[in-house]
Structures are given as structure tokens and as C-alpha cells.
Amino acid sequence: MLSRTADHCYWMARYTERAENTARMLDVNMRLSLLPQPEDRRRQTWMVPLSISGLADNYFERYKEVIPERVLEFMVFDATNPSSIYSCLRGARENAHAVRGTLTSELWETLNSTWLDMRDYQRERFVEGGIGEFFEWVKFRSHLSRGVTVATMLREEPFNFARLGTFLERADNTARLLDVKYELLSVSQPDAASDFYQWSFLLRSVSAFEAYRKAYSDLITPRRVAELLILNEKMPRSLCQCMTEVHSNLVAVRNAASGETERRAGELASALRFGNLEDIFDLGLHNYLTRFVERVADLSGRIANDFLVPVSGHEAAPVAGKVE
Amino acid sequence: MGAASYFNEMHDGAGGIRSHYANYSNWLANTPPDRIARKRAEADLVFHRTGITFAVYGEEAGKERLIPFDVLPRIIPADDWATLAAGLRQRVKTLNLFLQDVYHDQEIIKAGRIPREQIMNNAQFRPEMQGVDVPGGIYAHIAGIDVVRAGDANSKGDFFVLEDNLRVPSGVSYMLENRRMMMRLFPELFSRYHVAPVDHYPDLLLTKLRSVAPKGISDPEVVVLTPGAFNSAYFEHAFLAQQMGVELVEGQDMFVRDETLYMRTTRGPRRVDVIYRRVDDDFLDPLAFRKDSMLGVPGLLSAYRAGRVTLANAIGTGVADDKSIYPYVPEMIDFYLGEKPIIGNVQTFLCRKAEDLKYVLAHMDELVVKETHGAGGYGMLIGPTATREQIDKFREVVKAYPERYIAQPTLSLSACPTFVESGVAPRHIDLRPFVLSGSDITMVPGGLTRVALREGSLVVNSSQGGGTKDTWVLEA
Structure with a gap:
């Protein structure tokens, strides 16, 4: 195309x-x-x-x-x-x-x-x-x-590129949302009831409240929220699920130049699929998410270069909200 | 009905209903006006949602207007259409022969049938095309021939060709969408009438485009070239590309290497064989034509002349649809085919001829005087509605540059019942059938009927308050 x-x-x-x-x-x-x-x-x-x-x-x-x-x-x-x-x-x-x-x-x-x-x-x-x-x-x-x-x-390139857009944007958003909220919510120490509402709202904002209940049938704790939104491969807005989608759509549109991009996406998806929470918290959640957002930005740039070829004189409709 | 000075499509001179309208007239009498009004509102809503609009230049980007759609169809009986179709075939065949001749041996000039300077001094004549062979000798693959029906209420309403459009004629998407809309709004009418289908137009078009691919290409890649999303006819470009299942490209999507045209795709460069272009000659190639054009592809002309890519329509077709060439079409039909025109021309006075000029100057208040290269109603005088002053002023200009002007009698276009604010009333119409040429000449039955919505107006252009109607050719 x-x-x-x-x-x-x-x-x-x-x-x-x-x-x-x-x-x-x-x-x-x-x-x-x-x-x-x-x-x-x-x-x-x-x-x-x-x-x-x-x-x-x-x-x-x-x-x-x-x-x-x-x-x-x-x-x-x-x-x-x-x-x-x-x-x-x-x-x-x-x-x-x-x-x-x-x-x-x-x-x-x-x-x-x-x-x-x-x-x-x-x-x-x-x-x-x-x-x-x-x-x-x-x-x-x-x-x-x-x-x-x-x-x-049709399950052809226009579909794949639309899906790439959807999941890169979503991955970026979930990571940022979790990062900012986590900082905000964990630093202050309000009473337990308020804490519950804060976390449940965060879950609701990514349609994950019911999923959380199903997955853990237990109290809402910050670490589990992070686990659900980062590593759970069944959760539609988790980083893991988003990157799995990004990778499979990249495979579908593969061209002669896109090998390295595909490899990086695959590496990121695998790390999420086989990762564990301890490693992430050892690194520090904020550090981890910052690094993740950078890798998503790297993939976006690489996809633009490999497939979308910036053509002179062409301006994409309104400029995307600047990341960072 | 009073004694009208125009031919009415539905009523005969005595006020009776013409037989092919009888069924419809019945339906109309039994359908409450508010139902029709509701259906019309529904049509507007759907056209807006589906974005069947045309962009308006000079207004805020993204502002798009609807072309008013009239829900009352224009009906053409089978035998009328058979005559029309034969006439259109004859005419388009001739115009393609003329173009082939003009850019090669110029036999028609040698035979003295058309003055040499009429062709060689025409701004639309492209010297770049001289001696260039195009596949099948076809130049105008897509022709939009504007046909009107003239005569008074008691006449039989003869058809005339008002204008040939051989460059980038538009409007066919409205023909197709109008039909879809009518079938959606009034399905019951289609069980009362056997209306010839038009939906296969995109298939015919694709077949024609593939048939004129450069030699030796077995599975040609066809694309539609558009100036872009802000062009007034963008909807149509996107529509046709989608219906044919081919890429819609802009100039920036393509490049020429080794006299071969490629488009930039997600899997690398891909060769392009046939371009259905909706960009004017002047903008096709900044290296050959307008240097400031951002819409074309540098080097396209060289690839074209080398026969590596086919353009539809060809470059330089304007020399055959120019107003100063139009009067010679009957002559051409005789010269190339040895036939008499099946559909006539409107009588035209060429001011460059002394006796014509004399007549025009003496009858300016009755005539429509047009600049030969003008379009869209510019440089034009409509005698019967002009003031004395305007006429005097125009007379001086025509005297000074007679070769730039032609004149025609003011036609009384036929009228068709139309849904307007006061109810159903006659409004003047024309017809643009689309004629496709490749290995043979074909067309879908019908075309785009344009209607002048203002009472008494003869101007059907959408930019000046014109609307459109579905056109029903009845099956025999």
C-alpha cells in the first residue's frame, strides 16, 4: 500500500x-x-x-x-x-x-x-x-x-497500520497513567478508605476494575495494580498485551528494511510476557516506566522510517501531542 | 399548464402526461408532499454523514457543502436513449480520431476542413504530443458530453450537444450516489419501473483503463491521481478509486526513475502502468509544464512519451473540446466517418468569420456570446438578460478580438418537475452522460442530470445554485 x-x-x-x-x-x-x-x-x-x-x-x-x-x-x-x-x-x-x-x-x-x-x-x-x-x-x-x-x-496492511497506531498509543498512555498515578498515590498516605477509592478509580480509568476483582479476588494493592497493568497478558490495556499486538502487526507488514524494528518490538513483548514484578520494582517502577515510554517512542520513530517514509511537502494533520 | 416556451419532460404541449411519466405522475399524486419533504431531509442527512460533499474554495478548511439533491427523477424512455447512445458513440469515436489525426498527420487540415490556425494557435494544443503514439489511439478515455433538450412545449424536444468535456470531466460519482439514494428512499418506485442499472460504471471504467496499459504489461497497476483532499472533487476521486479497488495517489506519492513511474509503498517502490488522472495537463509535470506545480510528478511526461505509462485522459485533449473547435465537430464526423451527426450541435457563430461577426454584432441582445477559452460562466454575455450598457461594452470587445468569441442562440432548456419550496414545479435541466473509450466505446445508460433550482434560471452549475437528480433510462 x-x-x-x-x-x-x-x-x-x-x-x-x-x-x-x-x-x-x-x-x-x-x-x-x-x-x-x-x-x-x-x-x-x-x-x-x-x-x-x-x-x-x-x-x-x-x-x-x-x-x-x-x-x-x-x-x-x-x-x-x-x-x-x-x-x-x-x-x-x-x-x-x-x-x-x-x-x-x-x-x-x-x-x-x-x-x-x-x-x-x-x-x-x-x-x-x-x-x-x-x-x-x-x-x-x-x-x-x-x-x-x-x-x-480486510486483514491487510491498512488494518495492520491502524492497529499499530492503536496499540502504540495505548501502551504509551497506560505507562504514563500508571507512572503519574503511582507516584501521586503512593507518596501521600491518606486513610485506607480514600486509598481504596483512589486505586479503584485508576483501575476504572483503564476498564480494569472488574478484571482486577476477577484476577485477584482480594484487596486492591498498588503492586497488584501495577502487575495487572504491566504484565497481565490477558488484560486488553496492559503493556504486555499492547506490545504483543504491536509485534504481531509488525510481523504482518514486514518489509526488507523492518527487521530491526520487528526484533526490538519482539524483545519488548517477550520481556513483558516473561517478566516478573520483583525485577521491575528492583529497578524502580518510575525508572522502568520511563524506559518503557522511551522504547515505545523509539518504535514509533522506527516505524515511521521503515514504512511511512516522510515525504517532502507532506504534513500530517494536527501535530501529535509532544511526548515528554 | 400555460403555453410554455420550453419542452416539458413530463407534460406534452396540451398539458397531458407523457406516457413514460404516467406511472410516476400517479405515484406523485398519491404521495403526500410532507413525505417527500421528509425523504429529502433524510437524503441530506445521509449525504452529510457519508461525506458526499464538495469542498468550497476560500472557505475554512474542512468546510464542505452538499450539492442539492432533488428527489424527483428525470425519466428517459428507451428509444430516446438508444438514439442518444448512438449519437454519443459516434461523437466520441470522432473526437478520438480527430485527436489522433491532429497529433500525427493532420489530414483534416490538409483537406481544408478546419483552418490550420484554429488548431495550431489553440492554447490547448500540446506540441509535446506531436508524433506520440498512445495505446489504441485513444486520447479521451473518459468523456463527459453535455446534452440539452431544446424546443418549445409542442416540439418533440430534440437533443443537442452543448459542450464536449474531454479533459477531466467530473460528476459521475453523483450519478451513482443519486441512484443509491433513490433506491434507499423510494424502493417502491423501482418495482413500478424497469430502470436500467448504472452501478457497474466503476467496473467498466477499470476494464477500459486496463485495456489501454502500455504494451507487454499483462497485469497492469492502475491508480487514480488526485490533487488532494482539499480539491473540490476529492470525494469523487476517492470514491472511484475505492470502487475500482485501486490506489488513490497524489503526485508526492510517485517518482520517475529510468523513464518508469513508481509509487512509494510500505514495501518499497511499485511500478505504475495506468493513471486515471484528475489533475489538469498544466500541473502534471513541473519539469514540462507549470514549474510551480506541487500536484504532479517530475519526469512524468518523459515516462509518458516513452510509452512506459498511460495517462487517461491523454495530454492535450483540450484541443478537441475547446469552444472554437466545437462548431467543427459535425464536419469531423463527416470527414472521419462519412456520417451525418446523430445528435446535432447548437447553432454557433464564429466571430472570426466576417459574416458571422456581422450577424452577432447585430443580434447581441438575443444571443449568448462566449469566450472560446472561457469556462464556468466567465467572459460570457447572456444577451436577453444583459443591460444595454453591458451589451455595448461587450460589442466593443468582440469587435476588437473577434477570433476570441463565439455566439449561440439562447436555448430554452427542457424542464422537469422538481421539488422546490412552493411544491412541485418545472425547472430547467441538462444531462451529462459519461462515455468510456478503450478497445471499444461503452457507457452506462443515463448520466448526471443537473437542474437549475431557481425559477426561470438556465444555469445548472453547482457553484451557482444548481442541483442534481437521478436519471432513469427505462429498459425497453
Whole structure:
């Protein structure tokens, strides 16, 4: 397939996944900030989405202090923030538009109508239905486009590149979410009840609360949360599962130049599949996750070079939210 | 019905219903207007969701408009279509013979049938194409021939060719989508009428494109070349590529090495054999034509001249669809085929001829005067609606540069019932059938019917308030 087409499929899926992840993260933040807590801690809570997305600098260029409504506005509707949900859904649609002939009409129509709804989203609805309803909508639309992708696209390169985009973005997001939350939650020592809510919200933000219960049928402990989200190969948003998908999709699109990229992805996937928690905590969770995010970024760069060939004069739709 | 000055597709001169509309008229009388209004709203919604839109230049990026779709079909009886189809075949065959001749031996000039300067001084004549052999001698693989039906209410409504479009004619995707929409909105109508299908157009197109691949290529790689997602016809480019199952490429996706054209793919360079290009001649190759073009491929012309890749349509077809060449088409049909035109031309005065000029200057208030190279309604005077001042001004220009102008009588285009705000009312229409040439000439029955939605208007262009209709050719 055309390199440019592959590039658009890849970014279409990344933007869709990013919009969903942002919605999940903000949703959980909303709930966390409703718990009884000191004011400074509440503020700290609202710094989290900015740090996870690496958008704190952007935000402070515009606003002096962290105010929940502004963070929400900035992360959801701000068209000038390249990683806002608004921009991501637009980016997903523009990338899809550029290759609409390659996508199934069902997929194109799904992404197009998601964008049309986002563009026309009335703020009144936002106030009336509560922002929670909006986040539900974003998640639902993301589920829908992913489902349509899986249900209608031929298992050929456009599908593989879309999947690569999805799982690289998701791996990156799960790692960052875990990193930031872990720091935040383990450092402070609130009472047990609050602790429970904090961890359960984190699990819920990656649709892992029920999975946790099933896997451990026991109290929620930070180490187990880390284990579930890093090493559990059955957990759809775990790093292990994401990297296994990245590797198998790379195998499917293999070309003469991609051997080393495939090897690195395979190495990372195997390390997760056969790794154990002790080693990770010996290294330090933060160090481990930082290293992981770097390796994901390395893979993204290598995939761009091996397959997507940056063509002069070509600009991908809105620039991706800068990592770090 | 009052005594109308135009031919009505549904009603005869006495106000009766023409037989091929009888069934439909019945249905219309029994269908509440609000149901039709609801269906029309449903159509708009679907067109928006599916992104069947055209981009509007100069507006915010991503702003896309719908071309208004009229839910009342235009119906053409089988025998009318048979005549039309024969006429279109004859015409397109001739135009391809003319192009082959013009870029080779120029017999038609030698025979004195068309003045040499009419061709050689034409801006659309491409000297680069002289002596270049194209597969099968086919230049205009895809032709959009604009046909109108003229005459008054009591006439039999003869068909005329108004314009030949041999460069990058567009609109075929609307023909196909309009049919899909009608079948979705009013399935019951299709059990009342045997409407000839049009859905196989992409298959026909692909077959034609493959049939003109360079010699020796057994399984040719066909692509559609688009200027990009912001082009006004992008939807159509993407649509056709998808329907044919071929790559939709932009100039930046391709490069030429050793006179061979390649596209950049995820598995390395891949040879391209046939390009259905939707980019104008001027922008195809910055090394040969416009240097500032970002839409083409450097070196494409050299690969093309070497016969390593086929362009559809060929470079230089504009010399055959120019307004100053149009009046000679009946002459060409006689010269190349020894036949009489099955569909006539609209009477055309060439201002470069002294007696024509004299007539035009004396009758400017009745005529439509057009610049030969103009398009989209620019450089044009519509006599009957122009002011005295405009006419006087235009007369001076025509006097100064007579060779740049042609004139035609103001046609009364036929009208077809159309759903407008006040209900169902007649509006003027034209028809663009799409004629495909390769090893033979084929077309799907029908074409794109455009309709001028404003009362009395004769302008069917979508940029000026025109809409479209589904076109039903009835099976015999």
C-alpha cells in the first residue's frame, strides 16, 4: 500500500485512541476530585492530566493557575491544543478523509459523524448532562470505530497500520497513567478508605476494575495494580498485551528494511510476557516506566522510517501531542 | 399548464402526461408532499454523514457543502436513449480520431476542413504530443458530453450537444450516489419501473483503463491521481478509486526513475502502468509544464512519451473540446466517418468569420456570446438578460478580438418537475452522460442530470445554485 496511506491509517487510529484515553483520564480525575480532600491536594489532582499528556507547559502559557474548569476546557474543547479531545477527533477524521477510499465506508462514516457531532456539540448539553455523559460518549465513539475497524476492514496492511497506531498509543498512555498515578498515590498516605477509592478509580480509568476483582479476588494493592497493568497478558490495556499486538502487526507488514524494528518490538513483548514484578520494582517502577515510554517512542520513530517514509511537502494533520 | 416556451419532460404541449411519466405522475399524486419533504431531509442527512460533499474554495478548511439533491427523477424512455447512445458513440469515436489525426498527420487540415490556425494557435494544443503514439489511439478515455433538450412545449424536444468535456470531466460519482439514494428512499418506485442499472460504471471504467496499459504489461497497476483532499472533487476521486479497488495517489506519492513511474509503498517502490488522472495537463509535470506545480510528478511526461505509462485522459485533449473547435465537430464526423451527426450541435457563430461577426454584432441582445477559452460562466454575455450598457461594452470587445468569441442562440432548456419550496414545479435541466473509450466505446445508460433550482434560471452549475437528480433510462 502507499506509504502515505499507511501513515494516515496509523494516525487515524492513534488520534482516536488518544481521544479515548484523554476522556478516560479526565473522567477519573473528575471523580477523584469529588472525594473529600484538602484543597491543595484537589489542585494537585488537576495537574495530573496535564503532566500525563505532557501539556503542562502549553497550559501555563495560557493560564496562570490550575483551575478545574480551565483544565477541562483546555483538554476537551480547545482547538489550539493539538491533544485536546476536539483536536484528536478532528485529526482522526482528517486522516480518515485523506484515505477514505482505503477504509470501509462504515469506518469512514463512523469517524466522520463522530467529528460532525463533536464540532456541533452544544456547551449547554455539556452543562446539563454533566461532563460525565460527554466522556461516556467519547469512549463509546472510540469503541465504535475500533469495533467497526475490526468488524469490517480486510486483514491487510491498512488494518495492520491502524492497529499499530492503536496499540502504540495505548501502551504509551497506560505507562504514563500508571507512572503519574503511582507516584501521586503512593507518596501521600491518606486513610485506607480514600486509598481504596483512589486505586479503584485508576483501575476504572483503564476498564480494569472488574478484571482486577476477577484476577485477584482480594484487596486492591498498588503492586497488584501495577502487575495487572504491566504484565497481565490477558488484560486488553496492559503493556504486555499492547506490545504483543504491536509485534504481531509488525510481523504482518514486514518489509526488507523492518527487521530491526520487528526484533526490538519482539524483545519488548517477550520481556513483558516473561517478566516478573520483583525485577521491575528492583529497578524502580518510575525508572522502568520511563524506559518503557522511551522504547515505545523509539518504535514509533522506527516505524515511521521503515514504512511511512516522510515525504517532502507532506504534513500530517494536527501535530501529535509532544511526548515528554 | 400555460403555453410554455420550453419542452416539458413530463407534460406534452396540451398539458397531458407523457406516457413514460404516467406511472410516476400517479405515484406523485398519491404521495403526500410532507413525505417527500421528509425523504429529502433524510437524503441530506445521509449525504452529510457519508461525506458526499464538495469542498468550497476560500472557505475554512474542512468546510464542505452538499450539492442539492432533488428527489424527483428525470425519466428517459428507451428509444430516446438508444438514439442518444448512438449519437454519443459516434461523437466520441470522432473526437478520438480527430485527436489522433491532429497529433500525427493532420489530414483534416490538409483537406481544408478546419483552418490550420484554429488548431495550431489553440492554447490547448500540446506540441509535446506531436508524433506520440498512445495505446489504441485513444486520447479521451473518459468523456463527459453535455446534452440539452431544446424546443418549445409542442416540439418533440430534440437533443443537442452543448459542450464536449474531454479533459477531466467530473460528476459521475453523483450519478451513482443519486441512484443509491433513490433506491434507499423510494424502493417502491423501482418495482413500478424497469430502470436500467448504472452501478457497474466503476467496473467498466477499470476494464477500459486496463485495456489501454502500455504494451507487454499483462497485469497492469492502475491508480487514480488526485490533487488532494482539499480539491473540490476529492470525494469523487476517492470514491472511484475505492470502487475500482485501486490506489488513490497524489503526485508526492510517485517518482520517475529510468523513464518508469513508481509509487512509494510500505514495501518499497511499485511500478505504475495506468493513471486515471484528475489533475489538469498544466500541473502534471513541473519539469514540462507549470514549474510551480506541487500536484504532479517530475519526469512524468518523459515516462509518458516513452510509452512506459498511460495517462487517461491523454495530454492535450483540450484541443478537441475547446469552444472554437466545437462548431467543427459535425464536419469531423463527416470527414472521419462519412456520417451525418446523430445528435446535432447548437447553432454557433464564429466571430472570426466576417459574416458571422456581422450577424452577432447585430443580434447581441438575443444571443449568448462566449469566450472560446472561457469556462464556468466567465467572459460570457447572456444577451436577453444583459443591460444595454453591458451589451455595448461587450460589442466593443468582440469587435476588437473577434477570433476570441463565439455566439449561440439562447436555448430554452427542457424542464422537469422538481421539488422546490412552493411544491412541485418545472425547472430547467441538462444531462451529462459519461462515455468510456478503450478497445471499444461503452457507457452506462443515463448520466448526471443537473437542474437549475431557481425559477426561470438556465444555469445548472453547482457553484451557482444548481442541483442534481437521478436519471432513469427505462429498459425497453
